[in-house]
Structure formats: structure tokens, C-alpha cells
Amino acid sequence: MEKQREQVVAIFEKLVARSANVLVTRTDRDTFGELRNVATDAEWHESAKMVRLYRDKTERGVGEITVVTAGTSDIPVAEEAALTAEAMGNRVRRVWDAGVAGIHRILAERALLRQARVVVVAAGMEGALPSVVGGLVSVPVIAVPTSIGYGASFSGVAALLGMLNSCSSNVSVVNIDNGFGAGFVASLINRKWEAPHVE
Numbered sequence: 001m002e003k004q005r006e007q008v009v010a011i012f013e014k015l016v017a018r019s020a021n022v023l024v025t026r027t028d029r030d031t032f033g034e035l036r037n038v039a040t041d042a043e044w045h046e047s048a049k050m051v052r053l054y055r056d057k058t059e060r061g062v063g064e065i066t067v068v069t070a071g072t073s074d075i076p077v078a079e080e081a082a083l084t085a086e087a088m089g090n091r092v093r094r095v096w097d098a099g100v101a102g103i104h105r106i107l108a109e110r111a112l113l114r115q116a117r118v119v120v121v122a123a124g125m126e127g128a129l130p131s132v133v134g135g136l137v138s139v140p141v142i143a144v145p146t147s148i149g150y151g152a153s154f155s156g157v158a159a160l161l162g163m164l165n166s167c168s169s170n171v172s173v174v175n176i177d178n179g180f181g182a183g184f185v186a187s188l189i190n191r192k193w194e195a196p197h198v199e
Contacts, residue, residue, distance in 0.1 A: 009034050012051075020056035021087045025080060025180050027051055048079040048179070052087055060089030061190040063117030067092060067183075068106070068133060070099030070123035073148040078122040080179030081144065081186070085120075088187035100128045106136070113137050118186040122179065124148030127159030134168025140189055143173045144182045 003011075008024060012035050015022045024035065025048075032044040032051050042053045067082040069075055075096055082092045093112065098105040106113075106129065113119060113136055122144040123129040130143035143166065145159035152158055156176035163173045174181040 005031050005034060009038065013038050016053060020053075022051075022053040023084060023087055023180070024051040025049070045079065045083055047076050048083055049076065050080055050083055052083055054087055056089075058089055059091065060192055061091060061117070061187070062192050063190060064091045064093055064115060065118045065120065065183075065186045065190055066095060066113060066116035067120045068095045068098055068109075068113075068122070068129070070097075070121075070125070070129040071101075071148065072097050074122040074124055074146045077144055077146045077177050077179040078120070081120045081122065081183035084180050084183030085187050085190075088184065090187050090190050098129070099123065100132055103132070106132060110136055118142065118189045120144060120182045120186050122146050122182075123163075124156060124159050125153055127162035130163050130171050130173075131166045131168045134166060134171040137170070139170065140186075141168065141171045142182045142186055143171050144179060145173070145176045147177050 016039050035042050035051050039053050042051050065085045067078050069078045085092050095109050118140050120142045121130040121133050124146040127145050130141050134141045143163040145156045145163055147156035160176055
């Protein structure tokens, strides 16, 4: 069951009081209007259906996170990952529409991909792109199956199974359409290590 708009606003108010950066995922423009009454600098991101309050832009990552999509239909999920990673203090590059149906497109991005410390790849249909990217880089690849596709794609299940069966050992998989989870994990991988505080 989805949260009611008033519940989202109440949660947002509490989070804003404690944190400089806040994300509200899977929301709509009307909810954004209510949230702007709480924080006028909140941003609406139409593609990702996300509200982001982004006040603290301190860089906390060691390197760069590159977010890649197989097709333009995968952009909403990928943008959710990118916006999440940015809000968590990372430099993010975006490579859209570089799927295996036109393999030259991803091969043309090899140099950029090799500069990344973590790569997030969002793909629907059969979910082949993360395996290809995994073969091109020697860093963690977080695969995000999307519910994009038709026929036997089964709303992302085919992509999920394809990614789980990847022969590229550096590929890990999050759940279908879980751009937030992919961006969050990518950020943790890219985070600068700090010794624990001991009293």
C-alpha cells in the first residue's frame, strides 16, 4: 500500500529537520507541491519521479560513478540511481542509450567507463548490457533490471534472471526498477573510508 500524501509530507518535515539532503522516491508533481511548502529549495525530477533536497554538496566519494542505460526507456530508473548517488556525495556521469542492439555505442564509451570506480547499468528486455560492461571494466558493476520490454520480458523478470546469470564476475544485481538501491550501494562502494570513532 502506498503512503498517503499527508504521511509523506509529515515524514519529509521530520527528515528535513535532521538532514541537509533528503530524497522522496516514486512520487508525483502534486506531492512535490506540498513538499515545497516545507522546503522551498526542494527539486522536482520529472523523469525519475523524485523529489530531492540537495543542500550539502560535500564530495564523499573516492572516484566517479558512471550510470549507463541500455535504452532511453530505462532512463527513469537510471536517473533515480544517479540522483541518489549525487545526493550521497558522489560525482556521477551519465551514458544514456548505449545498449547491445547497437554494440558500437557502449564500445565507444570504453575510456569513460574505465575511469569509473563503480558502474550502474540499467537495462530491460533480456538484460544483456551489464555483462558486456562487466567485461569492459575491472570495477564493480551494479545491474538494475528494468520493467521495460515486451513479449517474454515478463515486466523485468527476464532481465533480472539474465543479470543474475551473468558470466561477468564483477556484476551484482538489485531488484527490478530499484534505481534508488543501485545508487545507494554504488555510493557505499565509492565512499571514502574513515576510521571508526573510538572514545
